[in-house]
Amino acid sequence: GLTADEKALGKPVGSDIREGKRTLIIVHALEHASESQRKKILETLGNRSASLERIQEVVGLVGSLGSISYAEEKAKKYIGKSK
Numbered sequence: 001g002l003t004a005d006e007k008a009l010g011k012p013v014g015s016d017i018r019e020g021k022r023t024l025i026i027v028h029a030l031e032h033a034s035e036s037q038r039k040k041i042l043e044t045l046g047n048r049s050a051s052l053e054r055i056q057e058v059v060g061l062v063g064s065l066g067s068i069s070y071a072e073e074k075a076k077k078y079i080g081k082s083k
Contacts, residue, residue, distance in 0.1 A: 020046025
């Protein structure tokens, strides 16, 4: 998971980053990041020994790039289409 509460999700926050999962959020962030931001994301993505502080920094970064909001809007759109 990337943004959910650990109890609600059932796995640690940021685990998708540690596991190197290229989620919609990560793909969007990489497309909109500056070179230095992209480097920080890619250095952390898949790094199982990344510190919690580094994971939180990347989660904050993708949030500031609008990637979390983008994914939430996409999800709402698809949920609306499925009804």
